[in-house]
Amino acid sequence: MKKTIVFTGGGSAGHVTPNIAIINEMDDSKWDIRYIGSKQGIEKELITKRNIPYYEISSGKLRRYLDAENVIDVFRVLKGCMEARRTLKKIKPELVFSKGGFVSVPVIIAARSLKIPILIHESDLTPGLANKISQRFATKIFTSFEETKQFFPQEKTTVIGSPIRKEILTGDAQKGREFLGFHDGRPVLTMMGGSLGAKKINEAVRESIHELTEKYQLVHLCGKGNRDESMANLPGYKQYEYVNEELADVLAATDYVITRGGSNAIFEFLALNIPMIIVPLTKKQSRGDQILNAKSFEEKGFAIMLEEEYLTPQTLTTQLENLRQQRETMQRTMAASKQGNGLQSILEEIEKV
Numbered sequence: 001m002k003k004t005i006v007f008t009g010g011g012s013a014g015h016v017t018p019n020i021a022i023i024n025e026m027d028d029s030k031w032d033i034r035y036i037g038s039k040q041g042i043e044k045e046l047i048t049k050r051n052i053p054y055y056e057i058s059s060g061k062l063r064r065y066l067d068a069e070n071v072i073d074v075f076r077v078l079k080g081c082m083e084a085r086r087t088l089k090k091i092k093p094e095l096v097f098s099k100g101g102f103v104s105v106p107v108i109i110a111a112r113s114l115k116i117p118i119l120i121h122e123s124d125l126t127p128g129l130a131n132k133i134s135q136r137f138a139t140k141i142f143t144s145f146e147e148t149k150q151f152f153p154q155e156k157t158t159v160i161g162s163p164i165r166k167e168i169l170t171g172d173a174q175k176g177r178e179f180l181g182f183h184d185g186r187p188v189l190t191m192m193g194g195s196l197g198a199k200k201i202n203e204a205v206r207e208s209i210h211e212l213t214e215k216y217q218l219v220h221l222c223g224k225g226n227r228d229e230s231m232a233n234l235p236g237y238k239q240y241e242y243v244n245e246e247l248a249d250v251l252a253a254t255d256y257v258i259t260r261g262g263s264n265a266i267f268e269f270l271a272l273n274i275p276m277i278i279v280p281l282t283k284k285q286s287r288g289d290q291i292l293n294a295k296s297f298e299e300k301g302f303a304i305m306l307e308e309e310y311l312t313p314q315t316l317t318t319q320l321e322n323l324r325q326q327r328e329t330m331q332r333t334m335a336a337s338k339q340g341n342g343l344q345s346i347l348e349e350i351e352k353v
Protein backbone atom coordinates (compact mmCIF):
# COMPACT_ATOMS: atom_id res chain seq x y z
CA MET A 1 0.00 0.00 0.00
CA LYS A 2 1.18 3.54 -0.79
CA LYS A 3 2.26 5.84 2.01
CA THR A 4 1.03 9.43 2.08
CA ILE A 5 3.23 12.50 2.50
CA VAL A 6 2.08 16.11 2.80
CA PHE A 7 4.40 18.89 1.66
CA THR A 8 3.94 22.48 2.74
CA GLY A 9 5.75 25.77 2.30
CA GLY A 10 5.21 28.92 0.32
CA GLY A 11 5.02 32.67 0.11
CA SER A 12 8.00 33.00 -2.24
CA ALA A 13 9.32 30.63 -4.91
CA GLY A 14 12.29 30.00 -2.62
CA HIS A 15 9.99 28.12 -0.24
CA VAL A 16 8.50 25.97 -2.98
CA THR A 17 11.21 25.03 -5.51
CA PRO A 18 13.12 22.82 -3.01
CA ASN A 19 9.86 20.92 -2.35
CA ILE A 20 9.46 20.42 -6.09
CA ALA A 21 13.06 19.16 -6.31
CA ILE A 22 12.21 16.49 -3.72
CA ILE A 23 8.76 15.64 -5.12
CA ASN A 24 10.25 15.09 -8.61
CA GLU A 25 12.54 12.36 -7.27
CA MET A 26 10.00 10.52 -5.12
CA ASP A 27 8.79 7.14 -6.26
CA ASP A 28 5.08 7.64 -6.89
CA SER A 29 4.43 3.92 -6.92
CA LYS A 30 5.32 4.05 -3.21
CA TRP A 31 4.19 7.55 -2.22
CA ASP A 32 0.93 9.42 -2.48
CA ILE A 33 1.99 13.09 -2.55
CA ARG A 34 -0.24 15.98 -1.40
CA TYR A 35 0.41 19.69 -0.79
CA ILE A 36 -1.11 22.15 1.67
CA GLY A 37 -0.61 25.80 0.74
CA SER A 38 -2.27 29.19 0.85
CA LYS A 39 -5.11 30.51 -1.26
CA GLN A 40 -3.13 33.16 -3.13
CA GLY A 41 0.56 32.25 -2.73
CA ILE A 42 2.97 31.36 -5.57
CA GLU A 43 2.92 27.74 -4.32
CA LYS A 44 -0.63 27.29 -5.59
CA GLU A 45 0.38 27.97 -9.20
CA LEU A 46 3.68 26.05 -9.03
CA ILE A 47 2.12 22.95 -7.46
CA THR A 48 -1.25 22.71 -9.22
CA LYS A 49 0.38 22.90 -12.65
CA ARG A 50 2.22 19.69 -11.71
CA ASN A 51 -1.11 17.98 -10.98
CA ILE A 52 -0.31 17.43 -7.31
CA PRO A 53 -3.48 17.46 -5.16
CA TYR A 54 -3.49 20.89 -3.51
CA TYR A 55 -5.40 21.83 -0.35
CA GLU A 56 -5.90 25.51 0.47
CA ILE A 57 -5.86 26.96 3.96
CA SER A 58 -6.12 30.49 5.33
CA SER A 59 -2.82 31.99 6.33
CA GLY A 60 -1.75 35.26 7.85
CA LYS A 61 1.52 37.04 7.25
CA LEU A 62 3.94 36.64 10.14
CA ARG A 63 5.26 40.10 10.91
CA ARG A 64 8.06 40.99 13.29
CA TYR A 65 6.68 44.51 13.77
CA LEU A 66 3.50 45.93 15.31
CA ASP A 67 0.68 46.34 12.85
CA ALA A 68 -3.13 46.42 13.16
CA GLU A 69 -3.25 43.64 10.52
CA ASN A 70 -1.51 41.37 13.05
CA VAL A 71 -4.75 41.01 15.01
CA ILE A 72 -6.67 39.92 11.90
CA ASP A 73 -3.82 37.62 10.99
CA VAL A 74 -3.92 35.85 14.36
CA PHE A 75 -7.49 34.84 13.46
CA ARG A 76 -6.38 33.83 9.95
CA VAL A 77 -3.67 31.59 11.42
CA LEU A 78 -6.16 30.03 13.87
CA LYS A 79 -8.59 29.43 11.01
CA GLY A 80 -5.67 27.94 9.02
CA CYS A 81 -4.87 25.58 11.92
CA MET A 82 -8.43 24.29 11.98
CA GLU A 83 -8.53 23.87 8.21
CA ALA A 84 -5.15 22.13 8.19
CA ARG A 85 -6.27 19.79 10.98
CA ARG A 86 -9.43 18.89 9.08
CA THR A 87 -7.42 18.24 5.92
CA LEU A 88 -4.78 16.14 7.70
CA LYS A 89 -7.45 14.07 9.45
CA LYS A 90 -8.97 13.34 6.06
CA ILE A 91 -5.67 12.56 4.25
CA LYS A 92 -4.04 10.69 7.19
CA PRO A 93 -0.42 11.18 6.06
CA GLU A 94 2.52 9.23 7.48
CA LEU A 95 4.65 12.38 7.32
CA VAL A 96 4.61 16.18 6.85
CA PHE A 97 7.57 17.90 5.16
CA SER A 98 7.85 21.67 5.47
CA LYS A 99 10.04 24.19 3.67
CA GLY A 100 8.89 27.09 5.83
CA GLY A 101 7.15 30.31 4.87
CA PHE A 102 4.16 31.57 6.81
CA VAL A 103 1.65 29.08 5.39
CA SER A 104 3.57 26.20 6.97
CA VAL A 105 2.94 27.22 10.59
CA PRO A 106 -0.75 26.19 10.84
CA VAL A 107 0.04 22.92 9.03
CA ILE A 108 2.78 22.08 11.50
CA ILE A 109 0.72 22.96 14.56
CA ALA A 110 -2.11 20.79 13.23
CA ALA A 111 0.25 17.91 12.38
CA ARG A 112 1.72 18.00 15.86
CA SER A 113 -1.72 17.92 17.45
CA LEU A 114 -2.41 14.75 15.43
CA LYS A 115 1.02 13.25 16.32
CA ILE A 116 2.14 13.10 12.68
CA PRO A 117 5.97 13.15 12.29
CA ILE A 118 7.25 16.47 10.92
CA LEU A 119 10.46 17.17 8.99
CA ILE A 120 11.48 20.77 8.33
CA HIS A 121 14.23 22.27 6.20
CA GLU A 122 15.77 25.73 6.63
CA SER A 123 17.48 27.18 3.54
CA ASP A 124 18.87 30.39 5.00
CA LEU A 125 21.72 30.88 7.40
CA THR A 126 19.41 32.22 10.11
CA PRO A 127 15.96 30.65 10.52
CA GLY A 128 12.93 32.44 9.17
CA LEU A 129 10.16 33.26 11.63
CA ALA A 130 8.00 30.34 10.46
CA ASN A 131 10.73 27.78 11.13
CA LYS A 132 11.61 29.47 14.43
CA ILE A 133 8.05 28.83 15.56
CA SER A 134 7.89 25.36 13.97
CA GLN A 135 11.18 23.97 15.30
CA ARG A 136 9.79 22.88 18.69
CA PHE A 137 7.11 20.79 16.93
CA ALA A 138 9.48 19.21 14.40
CA THR A 139 10.67 15.63 14.64
CA LYS A 140 13.81 16.41 12.63
CA ILE A 141 15.31 19.63 11.29
CA PHE A 142 17.60 19.93 8.25
CA THR A 143 19.67 22.95 7.26
CA SER A 144 21.52 24.11 4.16
CA PHE A 145 24.23 26.00 6.09
CA GLU A 146 26.53 24.54 8.74
CA GLU A 147 26.20 27.76 10.77
CA THR A 148 22.41 27.34 11.11
CA LYS A 149 22.71 24.39 13.47
CA GLN A 150 23.36 26.71 16.42
CA PHE A 151 19.84 28.17 16.15
CA PHE A 152 18.07 24.82 16.53
CA PRO A 153 18.05 22.00 19.13
CA GLN A 154 21.28 20.10 18.40
CA GLU A 155 19.90 16.61 18.96
CA LYS A 156 17.36 16.81 16.15
CA THR A 157 19.23 19.00 13.66
CA THR A 158 21.36 17.81 10.73
CA VAL A 159 23.26 19.87 8.15
CA ILE A 160 22.57 18.37 4.74
CA GLY A 161 22.82 21.21 2.19
CA SER A 162 20.15 22.44 -0.17
CA PRO A 163 17.80 20.13 -2.09
CA ILE A 164 18.75 21.00 -5.67
CA ARG A 165 16.57 20.18 -8.67
CA LYS A 166 18.23 17.29 -10.48
CA GLU A 167 17.71 18.77 -13.93
CA ILE A 168 19.67 21.91 -13.04
CA LEU A 169 22.85 19.81 -12.81
CA THR A 170 22.45 18.14 -16.17
CA GLY A 171 22.44 21.11 -18.55
CA ASP A 172 24.19 21.15 -21.91
CA ALA A 173 26.44 24.17 -22.61
CA GLN A 174 26.17 23.85 -26.38
CA LYS A 175 22.36 23.80 -26.22
CA GLY A 176 22.50 26.77 -23.84
CA ARG A 177 24.57 28.82 -26.30
CA GLU A 178 22.22 27.86 -29.15
CA PHE A 179 19.20 28.95 -27.09
CA LEU A 180 20.92 32.25 -26.31
CA GLY A 181 22.32 32.76 -29.82
CA PHE A 182 25.82 33.07 -28.32
CA HIS A 183 29.22 31.92 -29.68
CA ASP A 184 31.97 30.34 -27.56
CA GLY A 185 34.56 33.08 -28.12
CA ARG A 186 33.64 35.25 -25.12
CA PRO A 187 32.69 34.28 -21.53
CA VAL A 188 29.03 34.22 -20.55
CA LEU A 189 27.97 36.31 -17.56
CA THR A 190 24.52 35.58 -16.14
CA MET A 191 22.70 37.99 -13.85
CA MET A 192 19.98 36.52 -11.65
CA GLY A 193 17.98 38.65 -9.25
CA GLY A 194 16.18 35.88 -7.32
CA SER A 195 12.80 34.62 -8.40
CA LEU A 196 11.45 38.19 -8.65
CA GLY A 197 14.40 39.99 -10.27
CA ALA A 198 16.37 42.80 -8.60
CA LYS A 199 15.92 46.43 -9.59
CA LYS A 200 19.29 47.66 -8.29
CA ILE A 201 21.26 44.94 -10.08
CA ASN A 202 19.28 45.60 -13.26
CA GLU A 203 20.15 49.31 -13.14
CA ALA A 204 23.86 48.80 -12.46
CA VAL A 205 24.15 46.25 -15.27
CA ARG A 206 22.33 48.45 -17.78
CA GLU A 207 24.39 51.51 -16.89
CA SER A 208 27.59 49.58 -17.68
CA ILE A 209 26.17 47.62 -20.59
CA HIS A 210 28.66 48.79 -23.23
CA GLU A 211 31.69 48.07 -21.07
CA LEU A 212 30.29 44.68 -20.09
CA THR A 213 29.39 43.54 -23.61
CA GLU A 214 32.97 44.27 -24.72
CA LYS A 215 34.17 41.49 -22.40
CA TYR A 216 31.18 39.20 -21.89
CA GLN A 217 28.06 37.83 -23.47
CA LEU A 218 25.31 38.72 -21.03
CA VAL A 219 22.22 36.81 -19.90
CA HIS A 220 19.98 39.01 -17.82
CA LEU A 221 17.23 37.26 -15.82
CA CYS A 222 15.59 40.54 -14.87
CA GLY A 223 12.22 39.58 -13.34
CA LYS A 224 8.64 40.17 -14.40
CA GLY A 225 8.00 43.54 -16.09
CA ASN A 226 11.70 44.49 -15.96
CA ARG A 227 12.78 44.05 -19.60
CA ASP A 228 14.22 47.17 -21.21
CA GLU A 229 12.92 47.13 -24.77
CA SER A 230 15.35 49.87 -25.87
CA MET A 231 18.14 47.28 -25.39
CA ALA A 232 16.29 44.39 -27.02
CA ASN A 233 18.54 44.23 -30.10
CA LEU A 234 21.90 44.85 -28.45
CA PRO A 235 24.39 42.20 -29.66
CA GLY A 236 25.60 39.87 -26.88
CA TYR A 237 22.82 40.89 -24.46
CA LYS A 238 19.80 38.69 -23.80
CA GLN A 239 17.06 39.65 -21.35
CA TYR A 240 14.45 37.29 -19.92
CA GLU A 241 11.84 37.96 -17.27
CA TYR A 242 12.27 34.36 -16.08
CA VAL A 243 13.69 31.21 -17.66
CA ASN A 244 12.14 27.82 -16.91
CA GLU A 245 13.21 24.60 -18.66
CA GLU A 246 16.13 26.20 -20.47
CA LEU A 247 17.79 27.37 -17.22
CA ALA A 248 19.93 24.23 -16.86
CA ASP A 249 21.41 24.69 -20.35
CA VAL A 250 21.89 28.44 -19.78
CA LEU A 251 23.77 27.75 -16.54
CA ALA A 252 25.88 25.04 -18.21
CA ALA A 253 26.98 27.74 -20.69
CA THR A 254 27.59 30.31 -17.91
CA ASP A 255 31.13 31.25 -16.79
CA TYR A 256 30.28 33.85 -14.13
CA VAL A 257 27.20 34.89 -12.19
CA ILE A 258 25.98 38.06 -10.50
CA THR A 259 23.20 37.11 -8.13
CA ARG A 260 21.05 38.09 -5.15
CA GLY A 261 21.83 36.09 -1.99
CA GLY A 262 18.75 33.81 -2.11
CA SER A 263 19.81 30.47 -0.69
CA ASN A 264 18.47 28.20 -3.44
CA ALA A 265 20.14 30.17 -6.19
CA ILE A 266 23.58 30.39 -4.55
CA PHE A 267 23.61 26.68 -3.65
CA GLU A 268 22.78 25.89 -7.27
CA PHE A 269 25.76 27.96 -8.43
CA LEU A 270 27.96 26.27 -5.82
CA ALA A 271 26.90 22.83 -7.04
CA LEU A 272 27.71 23.91 -10.61
CA ASN A 273 31.07 25.48 -9.59
CA ILE A 274 30.18 28.84 -11.13
CA PRO A 275 32.17 31.74 -9.59
CA MET A 276 29.73 34.37 -8.33
CA ILE A 277 29.33 37.92 -7.11
CA ILE A 278 26.54 38.09 -4.54
CA VAL A 279 24.63 41.36 -4.09
CA PRO A 280 22.44 40.53 -1.07
CA LEU A 281 19.12 42.18 -0.30
CA THR A 282 19.72 44.97 2.21
CA LYS A 283 18.55 45.01 5.82
CA LYS A 284 16.04 47.70 4.87
CA GLN A 285 14.38 45.41 2.33
CA SER A 286 14.54 42.15 4.30
CA ARG A 287 15.47 40.55 7.61
CA GLY A 288 19.10 40.58 6.50
CA ASP A 289 19.39 36.84 5.89
CA GLN A 290 20.86 37.24 2.41
CA ILE A 291 23.74 39.31 3.84
CA LEU A 292 24.61 36.42 6.15
CA ASN A 293 24.23 33.88 3.33
CA ALA A 294 26.59 35.99 1.20
CA LYS A 295 29.14 36.52 4.00
CA SER A 296 29.28 32.81 4.65
CA PHE A 297 29.87 32.05 0.96
CA GLU A 298 32.57 34.74 0.76
CA GLU A 299 34.34 33.43 3.89
CA LYS A 300 34.36 29.92 2.44
CA GLY A 301 35.86 31.18 -0.82
CA PHE A 302 32.79 30.47 -2.99
CA ALA A 303 31.89 34.08 -3.83
CA ILE A 304 32.64 37.78 -3.68
CA MET A 305 30.07 39.84 -1.78
CA LEU A 306 29.19 43.31 -3.05
CA GLU A 307 26.74 45.13 -0.82
CA GLU A 308 23.98 47.04 -2.56
CA GLU A 309 25.00 50.32 -0.88
CA TYR A 310 28.33 50.07 -2.73
CA LEU A 311 26.93 48.77 -6.01
CA THR A 312 27.80 51.14 -8.86
CA PRO A 313 28.81 50.44 -12.47
CA GLN A 314 32.44 51.01 -11.36
CA THR A 315 32.42 48.68 -8.34
CA LEU A 316 30.63 46.09 -10.41
CA THR A 317 33.27 46.06 -13.14
CA THR A 318 36.11 46.12 -10.60
CA GLN A 319 34.67 43.15 -8.71
CA LEU A 320 34.08 41.29 -11.96
CA GLU A 321 37.77 41.72 -12.73
CA ASN A 322 38.59 40.31 -9.26
CA LEU A 323 36.26 37.42 -9.92
CA ARG A 324 37.99 36.65 -13.22
CA GLN A 325 41.34 36.57 -11.43
CA GLN A 326 40.02 34.32 -8.65
CA ARG A 327 38.12 32.02 -11.02
CA GLU A 328 40.34 28.96 -10.82
CA THR A 329 40.93 29.08 -7.06
CA MET A 330 37.24 29.66 -6.43
CA GLN A 331 36.23 26.76 -8.65
CA ARG A 332 38.72 24.46 -6.93
CA THR A 333 37.39 25.49 -3.51
CA MET A 334 33.80 24.94 -4.60
CA ALA A 335 34.58 21.55 -6.12
CA ALA A 336 36.34 20.44 -2.91
CA SER A 337 33.51 21.63 -0.66
CA LYS A 338 31.26 19.09 0.98
CA GLN A 339 28.59 21.73 1.47
CA GLY A 340 26.10 21.40 -1.31
CA ASN A 341 23.33 19.23 -2.57
CA GLY A 342 21.04 17.82 0.13
CA LEU A 343 18.52 16.17 -2.19
CA GLN A 344 19.67 12.58 -1.65
CA SER A 345 19.90 12.93 2.15
CA ILE A 346 16.35 14.27 2.35
CA LEU A 347 15.01 11.45 0.18
CA GLU A 348 16.73 8.94 2.49
CA GLU A 349 15.34 10.62 5.63
CA ILE A 350 11.83 10.54 4.19
CA GLU A 351 12.20 6.81 3.50
CA LYS A 352 13.38 6.23 7.08
CA VAL A 353 10.22 7.73 8.55
Ligand SMILES: CC(=O)N[C@H]1[C@@H](OP(=O)(O)OP(=O)(O)OC[C@H]2O[C@@H](n3ccc(=O)[nH]c3=O)[C@H](O)[C@@H]2O)O[C@H](CO)[C@@H](O)[C@@H]1O
Pocket (backbone or CB within 6 Å): 012, 013, 014, 015, 017, 123, 124, 192, 193, 194, 195, 196, 221, 241, 242, 243, 244, 247, 260, 261, 262, 263, 264, 265, 266, 268, 281, 286, 289, 290
Ligand atom coordinates in the same frame (compact mmCIF):
# COMPACT_ATOMS: atom_id res chain seq x y z
C1 LIG B 1 13.06 38.30 -1.70
C2 LIG B 1 13.13 37.13 -0.79
O1 LIG B 1 12.46 37.07 0.22
N1 LIG B 1 13.99 36.18 -1.12
C3 LIG B 1 14.11 34.94 -0.37
C4 LIG B 1 13.53 33.81 -1.20
O2 LIG B 1 14.25 33.86 -2.42
P1 LIG B 1 13.71 33.49 -3.85
O3 LIG B 1 12.27 33.11 -3.82
O4 LIG B 1 14.13 34.56 -4.79
O5 LIG B 1 14.55 32.17 -4.09
P2 LIG B 1 16.11 31.92 -4.32
O6 LIG B 1 16.87 33.13 -4.70
O7 LIG B 1 16.58 31.15 -3.15
O8 LIG B 1 16.00 30.98 -5.58
C5 LIG B 1 15.50 31.42 -6.81
C6 LIG B 1 15.11 30.19 -7.58
O9 LIG B 1 14.49 30.60 -8.79
C7 LIG B 1 15.12 29.94 -9.87
N2 LIG B 1 15.04 30.81 -11.06
C8 LIG B 1 15.38 32.13 -11.00
C9 LIG B 1 15.32 32.91 -12.15
C10 LIG B 1 14.89 32.32 -13.37
O10 LIG B 1 14.80 32.95 -14.42
N3 LIG B 1 14.57 30.99 -13.37
C11 LIG B 1 14.62 30.22 -12.25
O11 LIG B 1 14.32 29.02 -12.30
C12 LIG B 1 16.56 29.71 -9.40
O12 LIG B 1 17.17 28.69 -10.14
C13 LIG B 1 16.34 29.36 -7.93
O13 LIG B 1 16.02 27.99 -7.77
O14 LIG B 1 13.72 32.55 -0.53
C14 LIG B 1 15.09 32.21 -0.26
C15 LIG B 1 15.10 30.84 0.44
O15 LIG B 1 14.44 30.89 1.67
C16 LIG B 1 15.75 33.30 0.59
O16 LIG B 1 17.13 32.99 0.74
C17 LIG B 1 15.58 34.65 -0.08
O17 LIG B 1 16.12 35.67 0.76
